[in-house]
Amino acid sequence: MADSLEQNLCCSLCARIYCEPVTLDCAHNFCRACIEGLWSTTEGNVSCPICGQALPKRELNTNQLLATLVTSLGLLGRRPSPPLTGQTCPSHWGQPLLFCTKDLKLVCPSCMPQGLEGRHSLMPTEEGYAFCQEKLENSAAFLVKRMEEYRHAEISQSSRMSETLELGETLKENIQAQFLQMHQFLWEQEVTLSERLTKESQGLVQALGTNLKLVAKRNISADKLITEIRSLIETEDQSRLLMETKNLLQRCDLHREPVLQPPEVSVGEFNGPLQYMAWKRMISVVSPAPAPLTLDPDTASPCLMLSKDHTMVKRRTKLRQVPESGKRFTFCAAVLATEGFGSGRHYWEVDVETSASWIIGAVNDSVERSEDVPLTPSNGFWTVRLWNDKVHWCQDSLGASQLCTDTRPDRVGIFLDYERGQLSFYDARDMSHLCTFFEHFAEKLYPFAFPLSGLETAENELIRLFHLRL
Template structure:
């Protein structure tokens, strides 16, 4: 108890002495202390800077007692400087810090710059670099800097941990999604393999059956030929054994009739159906596979009621191109009145669907899919937030649904046919080069209403008959 009391008193004395050895202006230990006429002490730099900033031509006063002096007169207090230096050397009880010096001004680093997060001296604080910065004495900056740094690091650590957790979840979801896609791919290939295997077994069975029938007929022919050979051999023996002329001439007719000489030795034999088993087998199977392919190219038709007045449709509604003059038609809320677009008659609310568009003969175009509720009468951007998922050819470049300056499919500017695949449940719209099914881009969203194929041709100034978007219909 007594030791604690003594320790408290020592600490109090040290604090009081520290206050007595501090400059009233900078609230830090005296640096090159000077004494004014009134007897008050200040750092030399502090008092000179204060008087210079005051801008008074005369009547300079002490900042502490306001006693005036007629000139900038200060007297170095070497005794006080020695006391401060000794106190700093001894330090407070329990402390053993060695004062740090500024490498530029060779003064003690007594201030902390909160802007640059570094220790500085008084001369640095008045420099151009730190003049407008927030500077605090070291003893006051310690706790604030420590608390702020801890809070900053804790917040950032929390962000990193949350990001780490989110990344882990994303990894799990990605692996799960990849597994589902793999299962789907395996199932689809298995279905194709099962179809081919069934067709292979059926075709082999037919080949074996036909071959067996041909062989059976050939075996029967061989038996018939053997029988006829035996009759001829017997007739030869009979004729060779006859010595009397009258007997040979009398029986020759009957002998030859038994040999059935009017029948040809070469019999009509059956043949395998070579054309069925050695024809374009793979192409035949490919055609038959179209019955099980899903999704196969959908035979879409264009919806005339949604077509802009600046468009003209073919009679079968499978081709659309621009017209030189707007056609006068009754108002229709389904019609695109701002953009020169048109929808397909077919819309989808579930399942997977695929369609292809021939774009070879038109210079610029937009194709894709759109919600049924899209704004058809305003200058809205044809982007995902507005219900459009499109691929476009503009100025010779192909752009994806985000309309970025660069996209993954810009190298496919010479597209002749575009494929669009809609997966309603997965919320995906994918685009392909339909010639080789190279993937161009995919957009993911959440579908809650009917989705329609969307088409928008950009005709040139001089219209040509073949400059049109054409819906591809697979004909076999």
């Protein structure tokens, strides 16, 4: 009963038990200090803060009945809470009587908002004290939780930093090892070609030296023969001329043989397209090189047609009659390669230049082939898709696709590192990276192709497994 009585004896402005209660002409009651403080900032006519009735005169009539009741309440041990000491309102220099939960500040009667709606956020300072304590406790609890998250994040980020540095060193070593192999190959090609050129040049110089000696010897012989011929011509001994002419002519005929010419340097071998020749030979040390895959007709959907060499596939306008096979795709127009990979590093390329829409990649050997399931990693499908001339990939179980590139590739390269759990896709024109799946592969993976061409363009849209021919 005392609590109910106290609620009815509280000022609607300060939410405290009336202190010197006064009554307005509209019959609403307030503390004298509260209403005077509220009106002190208003010039001219004032109004009741509860009902809004205009009050031309600022007459405040003491409500003796309320004063008596408040006194009686005091006898029950429930006196009005004293105002805060040592605190003044910075705007009006009044003594704060209430706490505003909306603005989180103390307010004096002059600061109190007009109307009932604004006063819902006001409470006595004792309640405001408890309110602020609760707010601060909640904030402290939030910060403690956040600090724990920061601690875990700090540990995680430090660990990730170490792992990233270690991974960077490992990848750097891998880059150096692969290019060292290529550098070694090119160095060996350079040395071999240089040694062959040196050997051929030295052989040529030796042949030229031999020819030079022979030419000098023949020159001396010819000069001596000329002297003998002129001597015989000038002789008056006819018998001698007639007898020696045959011998001199025979000796002269020996000089009719052409001068020996040494072989020419093989310019075409040593001054040809050396870089291209080395590049073609380098395929022997490139690992992995593009694999010459073929398509497995036993897995091809009845909606598909394969070329005779099983390297190309396209959609059919009509279903074909095919033997029953547990390996065959029937829920989608897909086909697998004949060869699967359960270990090692492999690379293959798929030519999609003439196809307007497709899905390609790699799948588990055990993927569902007769039921309609999402082509997601959780179902054993790691693929990329061309749709509206943009390449997308799906890396979660929900099937949400993400953009790889807004450039349409003519050929897609696919790299598998089985032990590292990496499946990467590239634009094979410039080997720019499209996307990479990371997965712990537990079974054999097979290259996968799914033409999405419409029936009206099916005959002209092909997907072809690229075979490198050098």
